[in-house]
Amino acid sequence: MAINPTHIKELFEEAVLKYQNICHQLNYFLAENPELSGEEFKACQKFVDICREHGMEVEEEFCGLPTAFRANVNNLENPQAHIAILAEYDALPDLGHGCGHSMSGSMSLLITLALHSISEKLNVNIDLIGTPDEELHGEKITMVNQGVFKKYDFAMMVHLNSNTTMPKVKFLALSAYRVRFYGKPAHAAASPWEGKNALSAAQLTFHAIDQLRQRVKPDTRMSYYIVHGGKASNIIPDYAEIQVELRHSNRAYLDTVIEKVENCIKGAAIATETSFDIEMIGYPYSDMLQNEPGIEVIKSVMEEMDLPFIEEDDSMGSSDIGNVSYQCPAFHPMLACSNDYFTLHSQEMVDVCLSEKSKEVINQGARLIGNTILSLIEKPELLEKIKEDFGSKSTLLVNS
The missing domain is CATH 3.40.630.10 (Zn peptidases)
Known part of the structure; x- marks a missing residue:
């Protein structure tokens, strides 16, 4: 032609x-x-x-x-x-x-x-x-x-x-997750020791991720927010839900960061005697x-x-x-x-x-x-x- x-x-x-x-x-x-x-x-x-x-x-x-x-x-x-x-x-x-x-x-x-x-x-x-x-x-x-x-x-x-x-x-490559923590409710003043604080697990996860920042490469981005953190100030929260987004300029390296963040979540659950589950949101995006x-x-x-x-x-x-x-x-x-x-x-x-x-x-x-x-x-x-x-x-x- x-x-x-x-x-x-x-x-x-x-x-x-x-x-x-x-x-x-x-x-x-x-x-x-x-x-x-x-x-x-x-x-x-x-x-x-x-x-x-x-x-x-x-x-x-x-x-x-x-x-x-x-x-x-x-x-x-x-x-x-x-x-x-x-x-x-x-x-x-x-x-x-x-x-x-x-x-x-x-x-x-x-x-x-x-x-x-x-x-x-x-x-x-x-x-x-x-x-x-x-x-x-x-x-x-x-x-x-x-x-x-x-x-x-x-x-x-x-x-x-x-x-x-x-x-x-x-x-940036991207993976996003919803994390749900399950604890036990109790009266926050009368008997808080009888509860297992799911919100504490969420907060501890955030602190652990923040401590993790010094051990990941500069192109890494880690962000999060609280989706659900309890219903009343006088009740130990038995349920908490957070969303975590993780990014890096290389997909393979991001997968290693995901493993580290999962350990942060597991550690927070162990420390607070709560349980958890993790759900991926959407698909993992590539770089x-x-x-x-x-x-x-x-x-x-x-x-x-x-x-x-x-x-x-x-x-x-x-x-x-x-x-x-x-x-x-x-x-x-x-x-x-x-x-x-x-x-x-x-x-x-x-x-x-x-x-x-x-x-x-x-x-x-x-x-x-x-x-x-x-x-x-x-x-x-x-x-x-x-x-x-x-x-x-x-x-x-x-x-x-």
């Missing part, structure tokens, strides 16, 4: 402008109707309906997930490559789209519509995958566990940031497997777009796309959406989602991913380098 790269990029730009209003309105709908993780029924249906209206085949309840889908941009018999565009659309409790998923998901759809309109000129297969429940359980990991991403040579999405753009993010050849392509596209960016290598949160990166080359640049700094998961991000500024951000993100994909089509050797880099790290694939 003869491909004129300049002509295809011009057609892509025209298509972005053609379909932009659909995706701007989708963003406003999502921002005004936020749905929690795993409950994104209206959002998912919007994506599905729009894709079908524009002639795409869509698989609903993808991987058995009620609010996931996969839409096919094209379906060649012998494609040069298989590429996945990822879309998130879940919101945060009370806050709504404080992580910018309404904008991020909408730009993924805009890329998809634009590329579908010129699909006869593409020699790669492209899918849009709706990935729900990123904020809580991490349902991309359900897809990873079913081997979904093994067929893809490249997967990408864009996340929003406040005032800085970054070609890559160093995500992000960085693919330098792919990151260099993203940088070059940012430069072509005159999009200022900073080289960021500090750890920044956690996401289930880290698990995807261990099954195929995956990329998650951060795109500035404001001239002012603010924290993520904030009202300021919600305000941007609802503003006129969101339109410019959605178009910019769509161009970033779209032009990255078109660069790989134009220069297949770049994609080969990405695949070679991923293959060379195959011994690290602990979550494939």
Whole structure:
């Protein structure tokens, strides 16, 4: 197939402008109707309906997930490559789209519509995958566990940031747990010695974890809070519940930290003569497997777009796309959406989602991913380098 790269990029730009209003309105709908993780029924249906209206085949309840889908941009018999565009659309409790998923998901759809309109000129297969429940359980990991991403040579999405753009993010591996302590109630004044204080076990766990900080590597993050600590001050608490989140830049090392924290919990239970159980919350998130050849392509596209960016290598949160990166080359640049700094998961991000500024951000993100994909089509050797880099790290694939 003869491909004129300049002509295809011009057609892509025209298509972005053609379909932009659909995706701007989708963003406003999502921002005004936020749905929690795993409950994104209206959002998912919007994506599905729009894709079908524009002639795409869509698989609903993808991987058995009620609010996931996969839409096919094209379906060649012998494609040069298989590429996945990822879309998130879940919101945060009370806050709504404080992580910018309404904008991020909408730009993924805009890329998809634009590329579908010129699909006869593409020699790669492209899918849009709706990935729900990123904020809580991490349902991309359900897809990873079913081997979904093994067929893809490249997967990408864009996340929003406040005032800085970054070609890559160093995500931390994450595991979260609910710990429940069981004791014995007693009158706190008349006969406290007859009780077994579950809250004391929880507090002792916190102190032990704090003492543990000096024995773990700097990239380790350990946080916690009390979910339930008793019912009255004059009753020895017979039940206490806490949540603990543990993170590190390397999954294998994090697993050793988990063992140490479990010993803190066991020791606290022994000291207070209580019992306990531990429940994992969601899936264990992996760190992000960085693919330098792919990151260099993203940088070059940012430069072509005159999009200022900073080289960021500090750890920044956690996401289930880290698990995807261990099954195929995956990329998650951060795109500035404001001239002012603010924290993520904030009202300021919600305000941007609802503003006129969101339109410019959605178009910019769509161009970033779209032009990255078109660069790989134009220069297949770049994609080969990405695949070679991923293959060379195959011994690290602990979550494939």
